[in-house]
Amino acid sequence: MTRLTADFYLRDDVLTVARELLGKVLVTQFDGQRTAGIITEVEAYRAPEDRACHAYGNRRTPRTEVMFRPGGCAYIYLCYGLHHLFNVVTGPEGMAHAVLIRAIEPLEGHALMCQRRKYAAWESLSNRQKMALTTGPGALAQALGIHARQSGQSLTDPASPMWIEEQGLRIADKDIACGPRIGVDYAGECAAWEWRFWIKQSPFVR
């Protein structure tokens, strides 16, 4: 396995990093139990000018503080009181950029992912249920055992239990679609920016 290193995340163009994350593999390994999936859908958030970004205007709060760290750590927060949303912090220190991971295609640890999501055994699921298991940011975080208290966790430290790795899957530009981000209607003109990217032919996208 080749864990992505700090130089991947430290680049200052979060839109490029977001597109390049498609096809990479998000992994968690807690208590020796490995679960992983291919990233199929992402969204970019970019302070200070992006009103949809929690750190809009470079506003620092206890929650958003980790977004200002050097790229390569997780920003995880609770949404709607029940969903833990996983983001990757990117850019150099002081630049609050992040990529929200919105969907993955299950690759390893199907049984544990089903268990965490309170689904029946993977083999017994309908195609629709298989898709729902890890499609949507709250769903994939639950499947991977991700929790907001892990916010700030390094993705590059060799000892860290969560990381992103390269497994040789390359997504060509022509296979990437883009559109406005989901659920950011409050963000004025920023709501129209096409900063959501997904793998065109993947069924693991909404």
Place this chain on the structure above:
DNA sequence: CAAACGATCGGCT
């Protein structure tokens, strides 16, 4: 200190 509000999901119609 109180209250409003989400970068959502799943179940039901």
Place this chain on the structure above:
DNA sequence: GCCGATCGTTTGC
């Protein structure tokens, strides 16, 4: 398609 669940974070009084 619509609606209710549910709680940490933020902001304003």
